[in-house]
Amino acid sequence: MKHLYIHIPFCRSRCSYCDFNTYANREDRIEAYVVALCAELRLLAETVSPAPHASAEAASLHPTIFLGGGTPTLLSLGQMERVLEAASAIVPLANAEVSSESNPGTILGRNYLRGLRQLGVNRLSMGVQSLHDPTLRILGRIHTADEARRSYAEAREAGFDNINLDFIFGLPGQDQTQWEDTLNEIVTWGVDHVSLYSLILEEQTPLYAQVTAGRVSIPDDDATATMYESAMSHFAAADYVQYEISNFARKDDVGQSKTLPDIPARACHHNLAYWLNSDYLAAGAGAYGHITSGDSPHRYSDILAIDAYIATMDAGHRPLAETIPLSAADRRAETMMMGLRLNVGVGEDHFAARCGEALADVYGPQITELISQGLIERTPGRVRLTPHGRMLGNQVFLRFL
Numbered sequence: 001m002k003h004l005y006i007h008i009p010f011c012r013s014r015c016s017y018c019d020f021n022t023y024a025n026r027e028d029r030i031e032a033y034v035v036a037l038c039a040e041l042r043l044l045a046e047t048v049s050p051a052p053h054a055s056a057e058a059a060s061l062h063p064t065i066f067l068g069g070g071t072p073t074l075l076s077l078g079q080m081e082r083v084l085e086a087a088s089a090i091v092p093l094a095n096a097e098v099s100s101e102s103n104p105g106t107i108l109g110r111n112y113l114r115g116l117r118q119l120g121v122n123r124l125s126m127g128v129q130s131l132h133d134p135t136l137r138i139l140g141r142i143h144t145a146d147e148a149r150r151s152y153a154e155a156r157e158a159g160f161d162n163i164n165l166d167f168i169f170g171l172p173g174q175d176q177t178q179w180e181d182t183l184n185e186i187v188t189w190g191v192d193h194v195s196l197y198s199l200i201l202e203e204q205t206p207l208y209a210q211v212t213a214g215r216v217s218i219p220d221d222d223a224t225a226t227m228y229e230s231a232m233s234h235f236a237a238a239d240y241v242q243y244e245i246s247n248f249a250r251k252d253d254v255g256q257s258k259t260l261p262d263i264p265a266r267a268c269h270h271n272l273a274y275w276l277n278s279d280y281l282a283a284g285a286g287a288y289g290h291i292t293s294g295d296s297p298h299r300y301s302d303i304l305a306i307d308a309y310i311a312t313m314d315a316g317h318r319p320l321a322e323t324i325p326l327s328a329a330d331r332r333a334e335t336m337m338m339g340l341r342l343n344v345g346v347g348e349d350h351f352a353a354r355c356g357e358a359l360a361d362v363y364g365p366q367i368t369e370l371i372s373q374g375l376i377e378r379t380p381g382r383v384r385l386t387p388h389g390r391m392l393g394n395q396v397f398l399r400f401l
């Protein structure tokens, strides 16, 4: 197996917009969780088998391990070492892209960052979200803008040469001027990779309640679309390649992959595996895996709650919550919906290798219609979203279901 996701479901406190599977004030359970997680990883290592249907594009990706959350940087270096050691039985660390998400409020200075780097983490993803302190407070973030600036500088000093920053637009109180100030500042940092997300108001979150009660206002759809468009032009002008709807990487070594054109060297290979609809294992509370090898292609998820996850592993059982069978039709639709998120779109060879059928035979009528609507276009051997289609991505994706 080439790709592995590991979920660390702990956060110091819960951000007001977050609906991820993560828990605040449970740090007393981190050690027991790490023991259970390592046991699950060892169990998964026994089930590993090579993924079939790998296209040349998927085969060109680095092996990857992605520590997401939650806040993986709440783990001590010793705990991180044990997790990575167990993970390496599935995906060997040599030549792998090993990413860890992090919260600037939990990065414990240069020594911690140096230790992380020495353990083999070679890509750090920092959730900065905003460089405006009043907005960070509304979001319930545990760091200030200055702390994010300092954490970024410390990560560089600690030797991280592949850093991603996450930002959100369409935030409470955010206007175009404030957003452009943020964009202007980010590009001066020379960061390797940026992920930009439009705020999604999730029901059951405090921010949703505040907005629907009229206590907090957020920019309307037009203003949010303008922010997205301005981000695309800012990053293009600063020599970043937008290689996916929400993701930008520094241009300096575009075209590294001969099989996957125009993907910059600092693109996130773990996420590329998702967008190429590749197989991946996952471990940890609430983690999702995707396996199409063997006789029963399926997606699986692990038990959500920390205590139940630990208890199940303690009893020696695999902590599965759900297994969802995947049909050939699911695979075709997902290969299109995920692949069209990439700016290079879906390669006909990739589709044929992944799905065993020609793209034109399966989706010819949909492609013809979407081209006539100006939402997708053909390039040699590929189909991709047009700039207009990128603004209406969900509408396009639904046509392949």
Ligand code: SF4
Pocket: 010, 011, 013, 014, 015, 018, 019, 020, 022, 069, 070, 071, 103, 127
């Ligand atoms: S730090 Fe991230 S995972 Fe944790 S509560 Fe905030 S948004 Fe959610």
